[in-house]
Structures are given as C-alpha cells and as structure tokens.
Amino acid sequence: MTAKSYDVIVAGVGAMGSAACWHLARRGLRVLGLDRFELGHAMGSSHGLTRIIRLAYFEGSHYVPIVRRAHELWAQTGEAAGMKLLHVTGSLDLAPQGEGQVENSLQSCLDHSLVHELLDGADIARRFPAFRLPLGHVGLWQPGGGFVASEKAIYAHVGLAQSRGAEIRMGEPMLDWSPTADGGVTVRTQGGTYSAGRLVIASGGWIADAVPALAKPVQTVRQAIGWFTTRRPELFREDVFPVFILSVEEGAFYGFPLYEHPGFKLGGPHFGREPMDPREPDRTPSPRQVALIRECLQRYIPDAAGAPLTLKGCVYSVTPDEDFIIDAVPGAPQAVFASCCSGHGFKFASAIGEILADLSTTGRPAFDLAPFSLARFQA
Template structure:
C-alpha cells in the first residue's frame, strides 16, 4: 500500500484517535496507523473508565487544559450520540500536610473552581463507603468525574472516519525518515506513505521510535481490580465519586459502579513494576493484587467482596512525571506526544486538539513549555 497525506498519526490510543478526529473534521487529509486493533487492550487506555479531575494536585498549570478537555469530552459525546463524560464529582484524600489536598486546593483557588474541604469525619459522613485514616483530609470537586475511555477511542475513531480520515488498524510502523521537501516518509509492515507532517503518539513504544527519549521513558505495569461490593448502594454513581487515596501502601484510585458489577480500584499509582511493552500478554502483578486487597480492608471495607477481575495496563513515566508534547529538534515536521506519565488520559480530547493545531498552524493557544522535549534531550 502507498499514499500521500497531509498528516500521518502513529498510535491510535487515547491521544492519537482524538488527533485523527480533530484533523479530519478540519478537512485535513490524515492517515492513522495503529499496530494493534482499534480499541485494543495492549496499551494504557483500557479498563472501561479513566478519572477526570479539575482540582489538579499535580500542578495548577494543568487546569486550563483539563477544563478544555472536559468541554471537548461533552461535545464529542454529543457528536458521537453517546455520553463520554460522567460528572460524579471527585474526592482527593491525602494525609494532612502531604501536599495532595493542599495542592488541589491551590489549583481550585487559582482557577475559580468550586470545592469543599472535608476532615476525616466529614469524608465518612458524606461518603460512608470510606473509612479514612486518622490523619486523612479530603477535597471534593463537584464538576469532575470520569471518561468512558474505551468507548471514547471508538467514538473518536468513528468520527474521524466519518469526516474522511483513513484509518489502518493492525499495521505497524517500521520506521520513518525526513524527505527532501520537508515532509516525512513512513514505512510500515504493509506499505510506504508520505505526508507533510508526522505525529507520534505511540505510548509505551516511544523509546523505540525516538531513541533519544528511551532513557527518560520508563514503562511500568499498573493493575486494575474489580471487586464485588458488600454494600452496592454505597457505590452508585449518584452517591459515590471518583477518588484518589493516599495511604502508607501507596496512592490508589477508584470509581463508582458503572457498566460492571464490580467496584474498580487501581493499584498504587506510579509503582516500580518496570515492564517491557513488547511482552505478548498483559498479566496483572500478583503483588498488586495483595496491595489492592489491603487497601480495601483498611479504607473501603464495604467494597471488600470477592474478586471479579484483574487487568494490567501500562504507564510510561518521565522523571518529572509531566507529559512530552513538542516538535522533534532538527525535524520540526514531526510532533511527539508521549509519554503521559500515568495521568494523561483525561487530557486526550484536548491533546488531540493541541496536536492538530501544532500540525496545521505550528502553535497552540495553550502554554506547552513544561512539556518540552528539551528537558530530556541534549542534557
């Protein structure tokens, strides 16, 4: 196969599928390439849901991006004919003085977000499924919630196709090169294609495609568990928010019941389970299973029923845990958008818009300076 396009997007997970949609609806001739099937479970976006928090304790500078992301999830859901964002509120629970709640409050104040500060008793009173620790405090932000992550990738892809994008699943990129005219040539296991711009959003495989980033992109295994709740009514979406929970065993996160009979809990965030993305299976970590159980027993006992399922996914972490969104030095027609350090999916809708802007206009209205490649290349 062969062809010529305005833009080629490599990797059609959360970011790449959104980018194809944003480009196609602008009338750009775009080719999307995915080495696995569309909506696969080999990357970082499966497992039904991902949290969207506006009170961003990772840094107040993220809030303008996540607010735009929220708007776009709602807008895209309407275009797709199904809701993709569910506003159930978000609760960040941390140890007093650890910075989790304090930084979330700073983000709310900086950007005029509604929020409630809750002490230990108030957390248990408002959300009786929780049994907070003695030093726990919380911040509740009502405009937050979760995104239907798997459905969103399918929706973005379907909308991209509707607007004229060419999408190839099960086609792996073998390499790319700059062309004399300032464009790119991409070689796959099925053909060769040319374009004026190339967007690389391959997630855990970024170190293979941009070797200079390999030392700064650590892939870790994350485990998601679903447990039969002992008191299901406590975890209904109208009564229970998405949450993050800082404990002595790590930083966990979870969701209300939705499209699955089990309560979903994520293993300690940013764990040290380094993983090879070319492993042919995605087996969960046995150690994570024990950590999930311990978290339930100590802090969410009403969810500590039988295990219904475990899934593994991957996070690709940078040393400072911020994203990489930048053009490739010396090859400005190539945009890199990976890794997203375990907290990126919620931004997929807006990153798609940002990447489309970079490919078609050469700039974005958002300040992307903290996502620069120069942090890691040329040190």
C-alpha cells in the same frame, strides 16, 4: 511505485492518536491513522472502561486550563458521536493533612477559581460512608470531576474521524519513518510506504521506538486494576459516590463509582513503578500490585473488598518528573509527538488531540507547552 500520500499520518490510534485523527480530519485534512493492534485492544494504556478526570490538580495548577478544555471537548465529542463519554460525579482527593496532595489540589482550585470544599474526617465519613479512613485524613471535594468512558472515547474519536474521511488502518504498525527533503515524511509499514506533510507520533508505551530521544527519560511500567464484589452496591452508585485518589501508607490508589461492570473498580498503587517492556505479550497484573489493591480495600473501603471479578494489567510510560512531554522531534519539526503521560494523561486526550492538530497545522497551540518540552531532559 509512488507512495500513497496524506496531509498527516498519525502513528498510534489510542487515546491521544484517535483524538488527533478527529481534530485533523474535522479540519478537512487527509489523515491516515495507523495502529499496531486492533481497535479496542488491551495491550496499551487506555483499556479498562474508565479513566478519572479531575479539575482540581495536585500535579500542578498549569494543567487546569488544559483539563478544562478537555472537559468541554469530552462533552462535545460525546454529543457529536451520540455516546455519553463524560460522567460528572465529583472528585475527592483523600490524604493525610499536610502530606501535599490535598494542599496542592486546593491551590489549583484557588488559582483557577474552581468550586471546592475542604472536608475533615467526620465530613468524609458522613457524606461518603464507604470509606474507613485513618485518623488525620482530610479531603478536597471538587464537584466538576468525574470519569471518561475511555474505550468508548477512542471509538467515538475514530468514528468521527472516519466520518470526515480519515483512513484508519488497525493492525498495521509504523515500522519506521524518515524526514524527506521537501520537509515532509515517509512512513513504512508492512503494508507499504506512505508519504505525508506531517507526522503525529502517539504510540504510547512504544514511543521511544519512533522517537529515540525519549529512550532515556521515559520508563514504561506495569499497572494493575481490578473490579471487586461489593457487599453494598448502593454505596458505590454513580449518583452518590465520586471518583477519588486515596493516599495511604501502602501507596496512592484510585477508584470509581460502579459503571458498566458489577464490581467496584480500584487501581494502583499509582506511583509504584514496576518496569515493563511493552513488547512483552503478558499483561497479567503483578501479584504484588493485586495484593496491595486488596489490602487497600480491606482496610479503607471494606464494603468493596469482596472476591475479585476481573483483574487487568496495563502498561504506561513515566517521565522522571511525572509531567508530560509534548513536542516536535529534535531536528524534524514536521513530526510532533505526545505521550509519556505518566499515568494521568487520559483525561487530557481530547485536548491533546486538538493540541497535536494545532502543532501540525498552524504550529500555534492554544496552551503554553513550555512545561512539557523535551528540552527539560536534555540539558
């Protein structure tokens, strides 16, 4: 039997893959999107209602042009899908003076002429009375930051891609793939064998199964998020409270204004690495991480330190330098991948979808991808 044929197959219809499906389908290509689980599942990296988008970027100024494009695309995609995906609340970096986070975010603002304000402890307490920060903490306020409605964003990308003819098959994982002699690919699933000119691999925590070269540099880790009862919800409304990353002695924690849930959402510790095999079915957050989150609330955001309402765990992949890897598979340029976004990738997904579409069509993305090459781990 002849394999059903597509221009591009996308393996993984999560944050990055759903965006790739949309950007490929809108170019008129025949697209097949395959995913291991059902749409809206809570086994990967993208569930839990929201993800922070920051333009001020302590992880490196080179991310700013891509996040600016992502910001633009989130607004456009939301409009096209009739859903509000981008919520601009402002973003706050909160850290001890001299520790690096605020200084590096400031540098990214200066490098890219982003509007910003440096705040001292008194400014923070006056403008955002929910925080009780240690002496010596300073802040960087950037009004363009906010959050993306992460689950809605995947629905929006899938719906738009389908409206342009993309075929989306959930619950049908890619079992394996191979390059073909004519420069295309063959993909095998339990449902059959498909062929395509190009393959986009966006399988998140499972990516090393499809790209064995990632097995060494990429680690998958467990992360916790929780929603907690607030005593004073008026302090945490979207119109008065921003998204933030708070560095304290217990670790780095990140939080959101109230959104579609009565509780205050806090996650972390951001850089705490608890290894986890994504094949393990249990997504319960680790008691250690939950205890750290509760301690953070009690000490630094006491009005949100009420009883937990929802606790969730999820998995994400991390690279040694915590930068992304976006590249072609070694020896198979017809297969490109993006993942390993080290816990800060969602905000970029709209732009990474476009980058993956460029890589698998023209081969010329609009951004310099050298900082994200796989080669940096292969020396």
